[in-house]
Amino acid sequence: xxxxxxxxxxxxxxxxxxxxxxxxxxxxxxxxxxxxxxxxxxxxxxxxxxxxxxxxxxxxxxxxxxxxxxxxxxxxxxxxxxxxxxxxxxxxxxxxxxxxxxxxxxxxxxx
Amino acid sequence: xxxxxxxxxxxxxxxxxxxxxxxxxxxxxxxxxxxxxxxxxxxxxxxxxxxxxxxxxxxxxxxxxxxxxxxxxxxxxxxxxxxxxxxxxxxxxxxxxxxxxxxxxxxxxxxxxxx
Numbered sequence: 522x523x524x525x526x527x528x529x530x531x532x533x534x535x536x537x538x539x540x541x542x543x544x545x546x547x548x549x550x551x552x553x554x555x556x557x558x559x560x561x562x563x564x565x566x567x568x569x570x571x572x573x574x575x576x577x578x579x580x581x582x583x584x585x586x587x588x589x590x591x592x593x594x595x596x597x598x599x600x601x602x603x604x605x606x607x608x609x610x611x612x613x614x615x616x617x618x619x620x621x622x623x624x625x626x627x628x629x630x631x632x
Numbered sequence: 633x634x635x636x637x638x639x640x641x642x643x644x645x646x647x648x649x650x651x652x653x654x655x656x657x658x659x660x661x662x663x664x665x666x667x668x669x670x671x672x673x674x675x676x677x678x679x680x681x682x683x684x685x686x687x688x689x690x691x692x693x694x695x696x697x698x699x700x701x702x703x704x705x706x707x708x709x710x711x712x713x714x715x716x717x718x719x720x721x722x723x724x725x726x727x728x729x730x731x732x733x734x735x736x737x738x739x740x741x742x743x744x745x746x747x
Contacts, residue, residue, distance in 0.1 A: 552733045563722050563738030564675070571733065609675065613734045618663070618682060619690070620734055624674040 524548070525612055527623035535631050537599050542626045544610035545592045551613050553593045554620070555584055558607040600630045635659050636739035638723050644745045651710040653742050655723030657703075663726035664706040665736065666690075666698060668719040675722070681706055713746045720744075 528543045544553070552571040556564035568577050570586035570593060577584045581604075583596040597604055607627050611620040635658035645651050655664060666678040667690075677690030679698040687698050695717060697709045710717055723739040 554733070554735060561741075563724070563741055564736075566735055566737065569733050569735055611736075617732060617734050618688070619677060619680065620736065622675045624672075 525610055525621050525623035527626050531627050533629040534600055540597050542595045542608055544623050549590050553586055553612045555595055556609040564609055602630045602632050605630050638739040638742050642743045645713050646747050648712050651713050653708045653721055655706045657725050660703055661725040661728045665724040666708045667722045670719050715746050718746045
């Protein structure tokens with residue numbers, strides 16, 4: 522069974538701090554995605570990484586896919602209250618019809 | 633905006649009653665998904681569809697059935713609702729133009745309470 526483990530589960534920081542969220546697996550994925558979910562809404566896709574070692578930047582967010590395509594990280598620089606939410610990683614493998622989901626990291630950025 | 637709507641947005645029902653949730657999309661995507669989201673369990677796949685009348689089970693399909701008689705609508709039915717099915721239900725589509733990557737876009741969710 523393929524699993525994606527996210528850490529930390531909860532994170533509460535002050536505005537302006539940096540943070541990193543991790544998404545780890547023992548399985549290889551053909552692609553990995555990060556989503557952000559705000560309370561009362563559905564998850565929203567942030568980025569897809571597909572190549573081992575790939576780094577993508579989205580403003581203050583930096584996403585990296587591990588060289589072996591088994592893990593990924595999300596780094597936020599100078600966090601802002603608007604970054605508050607649940608961050609989910611999801612991996613695609615096999616016939617690519619289904620995603621494997623991590624349980625998420627709940628981030629609170631305090632003003 | 634992937635043009636996904638879910639109805640109803642909120643529902644309270646009693647144990648043993650049938651419940652149907654509807655997901656509607658406007659952009660002719662082939663793949664549609666039903667998830668439930670619960671604290672401590674994350675997003676769990678119930679059923680998905682890869683075309684009209686083509687469906688398959690997810691990891692938590694017991695107690696649920698689905699139907700897709702036309703491309704734009706994917707229905708989720710709880711035949712006899714139980715309290716354990718109290719949850720937030722999300723519908724998602726797979727972006728057809730997204731290439732080989734299963735990039736999904738979600739509806740706003742339905743909050744279901746079974747008393």
